[in-house]
Each structure stands twice: as C-alpha cells, then as structure tokens.
Amino acid sequence: MIIGVPKEIKNNENRVAITPAGAHALVRHGHKVIVEKSAGLGSGIEDSEYTAAGAVIYDSNTQIYDDADIIVKVKEPLECEYQLYKEGQILFTYLHLAPNPSLTNALLKKKITGIAYETVQLKNGSLPLLSPMSEIAGRMSIQVGAYMLQKYNGGKGILLGGVPGVAPGEILIIGGGNVGTNAAKIAVGIGARVTVMDINKSRLSYLDDIFLGRISTVIYNEYSAAELVKNADLLVGAVLVPGARAPKIVTEAMVKTMKKGSVIVDVAVDQGGSIETIDRATTHDNPCYEKYGVIHYSVANMPGAVPRTSTFALDGATLPYLLEIADKGPVKAMLDNSALMCGLNTYNGNIAFKAVADSLNMDFVPAEKTIRQAMI
Numbered sequence: 607m608i609i610g611v612p613k614e615i616k617n618n619e620n621r622v623a624i625t626p627a628g629a630h631a632l633v634r635h636g637h638k639v640i641v642e643k644s645a646g647l648g649s650g651i652e653d654s655e656y657t658a659a660g661a662v663i664y665d666s667n668t669q670i671y672d673d674a675d676i677i678v679k680v681k682e683p684l685e686c687e688y689q690l691y692k693e694g695q696i697l698f699t700y701l702h703l704a705p706n707p708s709l710t711n712a713l714l715k716k717k718i719t720g721i722a723y724e725t726v727q728l729k730n731g732s733l734p735l736l737s738p739m740s741e742i743a744g745r746m747s748i749q750v751g752a753y754m755l756q757k758y759n760g761g762k763g764i765l766l767g768g769v770p771g772v773a774p775g776e777i778l779i780i781g782g783g784n785v786g787t788n789a790a791k792i793a794v795g796i797g798a799r800v801t802v803m804d805i806n807k808s809r810l811s812y813l814d815d816i817f818l819g820r821i822s823t824v825i826y827n828e829y830s831a832a833e834l835v836k837n838a839d840l841l842v843g844a845v846l847v848p849g850a851r852a853p854k855i856v857t858e859a860m861v862k863t864m865k866k867g868s869v870i871v872d873v874a875v876d877q878g879g880s881i882e883t884i885d886r887a888t889t890h891d892n893p894c895y896e897k898y899g900v901i902h903y904s905v906a907n908m909p910g911a912v913p914r915t916s917t918f919a920l921d922g923a924t925l926p927y928l929l930e931i932a933d934k935g936p937v938k939a940m941l942d943n944s945a946l947m948c949g950l951n952t953y954n955g956n957i958a959f960k961a962v963a964d965s966l967n968m969d970f971v972p973a974e975k976t977i978r979q980a981m982i
C-alpha cells in the first residue's frame with residue numbers, strides 16, 4: 607500500500623503522524639511511504655531523515671492525497687482539506703467527529719474509511735492510541751494553568767506550590783482517567799493541594815492508593831462539585847466518554863462563583879468541552895479568553911505545543927495498528943482485531959460508531975454490519 611503523510615495545517619500543530627523509524631518499518635513490510643516536504647520540521651525531523659529511512663518526499667499535499675491509499679495524520683482534517691480526499695480512501699487519525707457535523711458529512715460523502723485513534727479500544731476498556739496524548743495533555747494542563755495564574759496573564763498572581771508560611775494553591779481535577787491522573791502527578795509534584803473528582807468509586811480508590819494520601823478524592827455530584835469549583839484556583843476538565851461529545855460537568859452558575867483570576871483548563875475541548883462556559887476551541891496563538899473574571903484555556907491540540915515529545919509518543923502507539931491496516935487491508939485488519947474495529951467511525955457512507963451517531967443525531971450502522979454489507 608501507499609501511505610501518505612501530509613503536513614499538519616492546524617494552528618501551531620507541529621506534530622507529524624510518522625517518524626523516520628515508522629517509515630522504515632512500513633517500507634520493510636513492502637509498502638511505500640510518501641511524506642509532504644517539511645512535514646516533520648516542527649518536530650525536529652529533517653526530510654533527509656525520511657529519505658534515509660526509505661520514504662519519498664513530495665512537494666505538495668495534493669500529490670500526497672492523489673497517490674496515497676492510506677492518509678495518516680495527527681489532527682482531524684480541516685475544511686480546506688475535505689476536497690483533497692479520494693472516494694474510498696482510508697484515513698487514520700484523531701477524528702473527534704462528535705462535535706463536528708461538517709467533517710462527518712464530508713467523510714460520509716466521500717465514503718472514507720475513517721479510523722479514529724481516540725476510539726481504538728482494547729477489551730479492558732483502555733484507549734491505547736489516545737493514552738499517550740492524554741498523558742501529555744494532562745501533564746501540560748498543570749503547567750499551562752500555573753502560567754496563566756501569573757498576574758500579567760490576568761491570573762490571581764499565586765504560586766500553586768506556595769512557599770513556607772504561605773498556603774499552596776487549590777487544584778480541582780474533574781475526571782480521574784488518564785488525563786486526570788497525569789494532571790494529578792504534576793500537581794502533587796509542585797506541592798499544590800489537589801482534589802480529584804470522578805463518578806467511579808473504584809477509580810478513586812486506585813488513585814488514593816497510588817498517591818498515598820497526597821490527594822483528596824471525592825465522588826462527583828453536582829452539590830459537591832459546586833462547593834469545590836468555588837474554591838479552586840485552577841480547575842482542570844478531564845472528562846472523556848470515548849467518541850462522544852463530552853458531558854457538561856461544570857455549569858455556568860458554578861463558574862460564576864469562582865474568584866476573579868482563577869483559571870480553567872478544559873482538556874476535553876476537542877470533544878466539545880466539559881465546562882459550560884467553554885463555548886469555543888482556542889488556538890496556541892490566542893489560547894485564552896476571560897468570562898466572569900475567570901481565565902478560560904481551551905486549546906484543542908495542547909500536545910502540539912511539545913511536538914517532539916508528542917510525535918515520538920504517538921508514532922510508538924499507532925505504528926503497530928498502521929502496519930496491520932497496511933499489511934492486511936482495513937477490512938481484514940478490523941475483522942482480526944477488535945480494538946481496530948472499535949476505531950472505525952465512518953465506512954462506505956455510514957457512521958459506524960454509535961456515540962458519534964448519537965451525538966450528531968444521525969443514523970448508525972454497526973461497524974461489523976456495515977463492513978459485511980459492503981463485502982456482499
């Protein structure tokens with residue numbers, strides 16, 4: 607197969623979908639890898655490194671889309687890319703379709719086989735292709751929040767870790783999954799007071815064990831959330847429902863009670879956001895806005911700010927699945943691998959992932975059914 611790697615065009619998105627090591631592995635398996643010129647520069651990867659690994663450099667993304675059987679990206683296609691896809695092409699990337707009807711309709715119209723990193727799911731419920739970016743975004747959320755709390759950024763002017771004689775800041779993390787756990791690791795490390803809320807008692811018990819009592823854990827309910835939000839210096843939204851639009855966990859009324867200069871970082875913004883006052887995704891160029899005196903940070907591609915780390919972490923996770931798709935073809939790869947089948951979001955003009963269909967109020971055809979229909 608021919609695997610195409612276009613340059614990412616989202617604002618300040620410097621990641622690239624495949625490293626030279628990934629290209630080398632694909633070439634060794636008998637595939638052709640074509641990479642758009644300068645696609646890896648943002649991650650510190652020169653074109654010459656790709657050619658040394660056996661890849662071919664193309665001058666334009668149009669050529670990439672024309673020749674490739676599989677398009678491998680980091681972020682979801684933007685509107686200016688929709689017309690570049692060929693009918694029936696395979697797209698392997700983060701799709702985040704639930705809050706994006708225009709992209710969904712474009713993929714359905716072109717009958718794109720859309721396999722979303724974020725919904726590839728193992729039988730134990732883990733999300734192996736989302737995990738590396740969740741880890742990075744979770745850790746970044748505290749770093750970003752601490753920066754935004756500085757006075758010249760409009761924040762309260764507090765040091766989250768405090769100093770002897772001065773109390774540390776209060777961090778509330780809503781969601782105890784991969785993002786929340788990694789946020790808590792950094793928050794504890796800098797000496798802040800940390801509370802994690804989740805609906806899952808077992809998860810909170812696990813977090814209490816691994817943090818050895820250095821965090822507080824609270825079962826989520828609206829009453830408790832309102833009390834904790836009010837006192838938070840930094841609120842991190844870390845709620846995920848795989849493939850679905852994120853539920854609005856923190857209400858506008860709760861945000862209104864926060865102290866002026868407090869900061870919200872919503873990591874779930876690429877799935878629509880879990881904070882009611884997060885009404886838009888922002889960019890690394892203009893990452894924040896203020897509402898009710900509270901600084902809102904809602905960048906949808908947070909790991910793009912640390913592209914070297916992110917690119918190599920992502921490639922390490924996605925490459926085994928990409929090799930399966932390329933070696934076997936997407937249909938056999940998915941029939942053989944239930945985790946990949948979970949990743950199928952669009953196929954042959956149908957939505958194949960229920961949470962996406964439900965979020966968009968569109969028709970749903972189960973993945974295996976739509977595949978077998980197409981094989982008849």
